[in-house]
Amino acid sequence: MIRRIHVDVRSSCRLLGTVLKYLSLTLLFPTVVALFYRENPLPFLVALVVTVAVGTGLERLEPDPSLEHREAFLLVALTWLVVPMVGTVPYLVAGTGTIAHPVNALFESMSGFTTTGATVMGDISVETHSRSIMMWRQLTQWLGGMGILVLMVAILSELSVGGTQLIREEAPGIQVEKLTPRIRQTARALWLIYACFTLAAVVVYYGLQLVGLAENMTFYNAVAHALTTLPTGGFSPEGRSVEAFEPIVQWAVMLFMIIAGTNFALYWYAWRGHPERLTSNTEFRSYLLSMGVVGGLLSVLLFLGVGLAITPEYVAAVPGSLERSLRHGLFQAIAIVTTTGYASMDFNTWSESTQAILLFAMFLGGSAGSAAGSIKIIRWYVVQQSIRRELFTVVHPNAVRPVRMGGTGDVIDEQAIHSIFVFIALFLTLFVVSTVLLFLDAHRTAGLELSALEATSATIATLGNVGPGVGVVGPMNSYEPFSRAAKLYMVFLMWIGRLEILSVLVILTPAYWRS
Amino acid sequence: MIRRIHVDVRSSCRLLGTVLKYLSLTLLFPTVVALFYRENPLPFLVALVVTVAVGTGLERLEPDPSLEHREAFLLVALTWLVVPMVGTVPYLVAGTGTIAHPVNALFESMSGFTTTGATVMGDISVETHSRSIMMWRQLTQWLGGMGILVLMVAILSELSVGGTQLIREEAPGIQVEKLTPRIRQTARALWLIYACFTLAAVVVYYGLQLVGLAENMTFYNAVAHALTTLPTGGFSPEGRSVEAFEPIVQWAVMLFMIIAGTNFALYWYAWRGHPERLTSNTEFRSYLLSMGVVGGLLSVLLFLGVGLAITPEYVAAVPGSLERSLRHGLFQAIAIVTTTGYASMDFNTWSESTQAILLFAMFLGGSAGSAAGSIKIIRWYVVQQSIRRELFTVVHPNAVRPVRMGGTGDVIDEQAIHSIFVFIALFLTLFVVSTVLLFLDAHRTAGLELSALEATSATIATLGNVGPGVGVVGPMNSYEPFSRAAKLYMVFLMWIGRLEILSVLVILTPAYWRS
Ligand SMILES: [K+]
Numbered sequence A, B: 001m002i003r004r005i006h007v008d009v010r011s012s013c014r015l016l017g018t019v020l021k022y023l024s025l026t027l028l029f030p031t032v033v034a035l036f037y038r039e040n041p042l043p044f045l046v047a048l049v050v051t052v053a054v055g056t057g058l059e060r061l062e063p064d065p066s067l068e069h070r071e072a073f074l075l076v077a078l079t080w081l082v083v084p085m086v087g088t089v090p091y092l093v094a095g096t097g098t099i100a101h102p103v104n105a106l107f108e109s110m111s112g113f114t115t116t117g118a119t120v121m122g123d124i125s126v127e128t129h130s131r132s133i134m135m136w137r138q139l140t141q142w143l144g145g146m147g148i149l150v151l152m153v154a155i156l157s158e159l160s161v162g163g164t165q166l167i168r169e170e171a172p173g174i175q176v177e178k179l180t181p182r183i184r185q186t187a188r189a190l191w192l193i194y195a196c197f198t199l200a201a202v203v204v205y206y207g208l209q210l211v212g213l214a215e216n217m218t219f220y221n222a223v224a225h226a227l228t229t230l231p232t233g234g235f236s237p238e239g240r241s242v243e244a245f246e247p248i249v250q251w252a253v254m255l256f257m258i259i260a261g262t263n264f265a266l267y268w269y270a271w272r273g274h275p276e277r278l279t280s281n282t283e284f285r286s287y288l289l290s291m292g293v294v295g296g297l298l299s300v301l302l303f304l305g306v307g308l309a310i311t312p313e314y315v316a317a318v319p320g321s322l323e324r325s326l327r328h329g330l331f332q333a334i335a336i337v338t339t340t341g342y343a344s345m346d347f348n349t350w351s352e353s354t355q356a357i358l359l360f361a362m363f364l365g366g367s368a369g370s371a372a373g374s375i376k377i378i379r380w381y382v383v384q385q386s387i388r389r390e391l392f393t394v395v396h397p398n399a400v401r402p403v404r405m406g407g408t409g410d411v412i413d414e415q416a417i418h419s420i421f422v423f424i425a426l427f428l429t430l431f432v433v434s435t436v437l438l439f440l441d442a443h444r445t446a447g448l449e450l451s452a453l454e455a456t457s458a459t460i461a462t463l464g465n466v467g468p469g470v471g472v473v474g475p476m477n478s479y480e481p482f483s484r485a486a487k488l489y490m491v492f493l494m495w496i497g498r499l500e501i502l503s504v505l506v507i508l509t510p511a512y513w514r515s
């Protein structure tokens, strides 16, 4: 039986074991938080034991694991399935609130490790849940972001999934034949940058409190938000997200969201003395432009008052105020395009047409090589350039014209272009089918009245790892009212969306398991 | 000046003149109808004079027109712009109802010649408007359908627009170097088939009345509906569309809609003794399958009652009735997938989730080589096969595997695949931008409250040449409440959607006008 399939399942499991052992170390952080605040550290100690036990068991499977193409796919899919499962242990042991239920715990944990930021918590506060549990929730996003950076830059680009090979040319680290050493080297460089930016966010957020500009931004809050900004996660221990903080904090968060949604490989080059590789990068420019255009449009609509359907309760009057329109418009554009999903105000108060703009912006996604989700700007850039090329070649049928990157003028491989189109087609197909499924399921769910816009937003918010949608699943609301089946389906969406769809779909095809 | 541009504008205009002269002949039909019913024939006589005058004027431009690539694009774009403009003359001269206003008249005429079937008529009845005016409205669709058949099979496939080159292999007529003779030959074959099916529809529709099964299906109604079934048009002189007729008529209309949405080139082969080319055709099978799947889903939802939001006023109780659920479910699936846009019941009474299914089905489109609009099944088939190929090659990076047609096993050219993806990207981009524009415009339009679902449906219904959307633009409603700017924009959408987008966009690029 083992001989007939040509995938070395044991190698993938062995490496998953190693991942779990590293994960167990990170559980020490919420344990320390619990001890510091005199809370019960048991949830984390139980999780630690489980993680070490499973991890050690899996590591025994294979003495010398080798990571070929297929094993890498399996490892990736398994990692983002098993780690979130293990991550539910603290929620289950703590047993407080809605996330004490296994399905909700899995949703919250998957939402964390996939950096989605969709929540099923009924009451988001450190009073209901402990400070340590809330910090664990924040930490899952930070860890998930670390994983995604390595996945995008080192693994998926190497496997040429959905055009991610375009990142490869930009990626740090020397070219080596085997995957494993390359992953290790790239990971180290990326994580250092990631950690430095997280530290910088803590310093800036907490610094604003120290100089008296941000009353609510305690050290706890500063760490908590830094942990979810850099992975474009969006979880917040505050029920009203970033609305709970002063305008100056919101501007600071915007800056760090922009940083988080940028290709981290470019920082590596900048750090090595090539800052021009960042500033001249095509995707980086398109990324800034898209946030500028969406943010500008939203700001104008908010300024004119067209953007609002009802008067928001918790923020000062937006229409007619230049600073507030710009701040909320830009903040939401950045939060959505980077797929962070924070909110500076409840955009459930916005008019449907303005929410529709947000919804469409959810399909953009940040840069490849960051922890941002959704389709990602580089893919849209390639689509746009392909359209321009097509408009030329349809008139000049005999002309041969390659598609090029704007900054460097590098020719983009036709195979990569094709993969990008296929990826987008897959993404949109999954989006359409899932919207219909979730929409129909809502009919048989008591207490859940879903509009078309809400159903659509729930799908793209989970599949694109954005987090909040509109209406029922708005930024100050929760996915709790959905049926268990729907929640499990959304767990699937977050998982498959996070892994660029293809890496999950391939292991479901018979061709993968055959020689 | 003339020397500096390399497009022979005069050739295109000369051939447009010829098209107009042929159009003038068709005005004799509503003139005869007017005389028969003792109505005023003036609207058609004025239009006849205008058409002959403009046509003759344009024909004088160039003694020997030659149709190269670029001139063909210009001819196509101009034809579907000028013919609908001339087509407004009867509405304007008649001066009855909402379509007496020039913007509304243009909307109605463009909707006719593009076989869209969206209406701005406030009161759809032969009492308000004369029988001859209503027949002219039906005729515009039949003429538009004729034009589209030739456009798709002979012109756009030759110009390789958006993957339409895939039709070419299937198209009747011998291969010749110059476009003009080929167009003439292909046109003759297609029009004969088209006319025969139209005649068959008249015979069947009226036959049902003669045998006493369809009281309302007068000879006038039989002709009127045959004229809008075959071009997948959807205009009806009845305000309540096909709901106004007996169930047996609705089943007959379904049959002719299926016929209308099939690649007409396949009929040509069947007629020439190769019926297996129809039955084994990949697109034809996918086309039937997609209507079956959508129709089956709708029928189940209607049967269970989940599909309905409110109890419909004019039809017998649907939930629990197998015949009625099947009939309305299948009818609407066929009407939407073929982009005809008839309605057997008011689907504004359906639940939002069921309407969302209709909305997504609007993106399918019928077969290439028919008068159906939207994206079209063959393109989705190629996308689906490309996804399958990608799932294989991502695991076997060195494998070379072409994409093939299901029936014949023919390899699909990679260039055509690329063009298809680019087309879909363009279509969806235009859809998204237009939805936002129409949605925002509705805010400043008094008396128009548009939901997200309604805004979305108005865009795809016009861009995809489907006709009715949901809610405000539902099948028994009208596009009249939109602002003039929005209506003109939708005129643009119907025009560009009908011409497969690219053929209009190219003439807007500078590269087209340069050498
Ligand atoms: K997120």
Ligand SMILES: [K+]
Binding pocket: B115, B116, B117, B232, B233, B234, B339, B340, B341, B465, B466, B467
């Ligand atoms: K139509």
